[in-house]
Amino acid sequence: MAAAALQKGLCFRSDPGIAGGMENRCRKRQVLSFFLCLCVSLGACETIRFSMPEEKKSGSLVANIAKDLKLDAGQLSGRSARLNSKSSKQYFELNTGSGDVIIKEKIDREDLCGQRDPCLLQFEIVLENPLQLYRMEAQIDDVNDNSPKFSKNEFVFKIPELFPVNSRFPLERARDSDIGTNGIQSYAISSNEHFSLDVLSQGDGNKYAELVLEKQLDREEQAQLMLILTAADGGLPQRTGTARIRVNVLDNNDNFPQFSQSVYKVQLMENSPKGTLVTKVEASDLDQGSNAEITYSFGQIPDGVLTLFQLNPFTGEITVLGIIDFEEAEMYEIEIQATDGGGLSAHCKVLVEIEDRNDNAPEVTLTSLTSTIPEDSSPETVVALFSVSDRDSGDNGRTLCSIQDNVPFALKSTLKNYYELVTQKPLDREKVPEYNITITATDRGTPRLTSVRVIRVQLSDINDNPPVFNESSYVMYLKENNPPGLLIGTVRAADLDTEQNAKVTYSALPGNIGDLPFSSSISINSENGKVYALQSLDYEQRRDFQVTVRAADGGPPPLSSEVIVRVVIIDENDNAPFILYPLQNSSSPANDLVPRSAEAGSLVTKVVAVDGDSGQNSWLSYQLLKATDPSLFTVGLQTGEVKTSRPITSPDSVKQKLIVLVRDNGEPPRSTTSTLNVLLVDGFSDAYMQLLDVPQEEEQQDTLTLYLVISLSFISFLFLVSVVTIISVRLYKTRQCRDQYVPSSRNFYSDRNFPTNRAETSGTGTLPQSYCYEVCLTTGSGTSEFKFLRPLIPSLPADTISAGGSILDSQINSQLKEEKESVRASVSEDSMPRSSGEGCIVNKVIEINENCGQNGWLFYQ
Secondary structure, X not given: OHHHHXXXXXXXXXXXXXXXXXXXXXXXXXXXXXXXXXXXXXXXXXXXXXXXXXXXXXXXXXXEHHHHOOOOXXXXXXXXXXXXXXXXXXXXXXXXXXXXXXXXXXXXHHHHHOOOOOOXXXXXXXXXXXXXXXXXXXXXXXXXXXXXXXXXXXXXXXEEOOOXXXXXXXXXXXXXXXXHHHOEEEEEEOOOOOEEEEEEEOOOOOEEEEEXXXXXXXXXXXXXXXXXXXXXXXXXXXXXXXXXXXXXXXXXXXXXXXXXXXXXXXXXXXXXXXXXXXXXXXXXXXXXXXXXXXXXXXXOOOHHHHOOEEEOOOOOEEEEOOOOOOOOOOEEEEEEEEEOOOOOEEEEEEEEEEEOOOOXXXXXXXXXXXOEEEOOOOOOOEEEEEEEEOOXXXXXXXXXXXXXXXXXXXXXXXXXXXXXXXXXXXXXXOOOOEEEEXXXXXXXXXXXXXXXXXXXXXXXXXXXXXXXXXXXXXXXXXXXOOOOOEEEEEOOEEOOOOHHHHOOEEEEOOOEEOOEEHHHOEEEOOOOOEXXXXXXXXXXXXXXXXXXXXXXXXXXXXXXXXXXXXXXXXXOOOOOOEEEEOOOOOOOOOEEEEEOOOOOXXXXXXXXXXXXXXXXXXXXXXXXXXXXXXXXXXXXXXXXXXXXXXXXXXXXXXXXXXXXXXXXXXXXXXXXXXXXXXXXXXXXXXXXXXXXXXXXXXXXXHHHHHHHHHXXXXXHHHHHHHHHHHHHHHHHHHHHHXXXXXXXXXXXXXXOOOOOOHHHHHOOOOOOOOOOEEEEEOOOOOOOOOOOEEEOOOOOOHHHHHHHOOHHHHHHHHHHHHHHHHHHHOOOXXXXXXXXXXXXXXXXXXOOOOOOHHHHOOOOO
């Protein structure tokens, strides 16, 4: 490893005293090898440095980082290795596949560092997962690619004759952009008899030459001398530069100007405005006249100084001309020349020390940034790595770094001037989806300067929020008899997460509506939560039901919540009123008996009806739709009670037909009718006979015409025979009625199939259930005006006689039964002549009651 590093430039600790030189390069490599071994033995260097010559072609190999960091080449690409340069230009690039650092752009050391030595290019290698940073420095070695140059091609000296021997005349220093041994190492002058050259070194190591007068000049012998000044560097191959020196020999001016100080030291504040007085140099000359007139000029100074300072040639005042920047140079050395009118000159130096002013704000350089982190990131997660630098010096260059207080992040100082931005508290994207973190860097100068860098950190969503319904429960209303597929309502749930984690799907949990599952009656759109009815619903079968709806998001793992949806079925008026009483499904309508003696307001009957609907749809009202005599009866609007509205009169028809309309209060209203037959009677027996007569009379009227046509001829034939026979029989009967109280024989007509009143059969009539009637008629026709009613004797159970009867009662009952059978056996027909007088006995009805006491009393009507 050490040998490989030695070949590529070596890893060594900073040594500011290293000077370039091709001759000493092998010795320096040995020193660097020693430091390399020392670094390996101690573990690792703080900064890995490489050495390379300038002017190498683009694409040339500089070093192999993978070997130096003891990493596999695959780890560099796997850990997203990248190279960050500290300079404005990117001179190097990293091949992550091989780990080679190669030259991206040709490097000129003179443009990059000027005369600064060593010339270092700083860059960083950043590795992620985990985050690691390695500092790298490339030392750019000088190559002798620049020749020495003088500022002028010709220098003119005016030297009076008889000037003292050994007098010295400073020469302008040649400029060489190279440094070290490649810089200027020697000066030489062309051979002559008057001047020699003395090469001296300044305090910074730079060499300069002075022209030494070896032999006095004689203007009369030679008024002008031409010399060649040569400057040579120490590079291989050696480069030289030349300039001409023209010496004009003047007449005798034996006093030189004299400066008050040989060296002027002044301090100048950085960024001093243009025209600021730096200092004033003064020189005097003991001569008189034009030989005492002194002018000032710049001596040997760099070209850059001429753009910064201005010299008044008559007063010697030095003022600011350009922008003074401490960061460019901390001190300037200016040579001032004073020349009198006779051409004699003197020199002095002005040392201008630049005082730093806090004019540079700190700079925040972002090295690594993870712009999106998951919201469940643990504390101490590294979000960004950055450095803070300040070009100023002293307190002006010391910096402080901070972020705002209201963010769950913190700064951690790592290496010098390097900071990590890490998470400090739990994050919640639903509360704050992103953070704009303001990094504030402040120096300690006066006044303090601040720079701000804003880093935007977004939080990626984690499925940590279940869907939430906008209501705790839902109540939806649906009218019955709805069409299938009707939209009932919508349930909505919101999820605070984003994208797939916020995509909500809806479903109904399994359950039943009665005996049927929810899926047969209700459907929920899984995307928008709309609830549909799949079939028509009936309010009378079910008035409401509940469905549990689940909302689930699409995150891994999916989260869900549930809500109860109650569907209330609204009643519609789809049922007509139903008549409970009187029944309407029998073959003949019901009949109600009303005595003619009933007063106005007497209750006749009551229509009872129900409606299968509810609410207003079930409110019933009654009204008399049609009647034989509408003025005779009224119907209660709400009760359905049928009452007489006036007293019954004799002209009123015996049979009254009423049609009662029963209507509900729905929209639209539905109705039904009930037909009532009301018989107006004087008594119950009369009423019952009317009930019999009315159908017989109607039947006879219907068949009368047919009988007349058929029997017309037959009646004519039998008329005479019938008249004679009837007269004879009736005369005979009349005589027998007068002679006997009890007839010996009776002929009765008994109709055992006499129709019963519907009221008795149904239990709603006016007479007791235990009575029925039998009509006995004399011979004639079925429509005789004589009608007799008698109660049939009910059968007595045997246990009643044995339990409560005595021996006497048993004998009486036995006799009564025998008499009853004998009477019934002797029923015969009776006849009575039309000429019979008032009070004539026609026949006598005898009935025996088996009961005793008051229970055996019989009444005839």
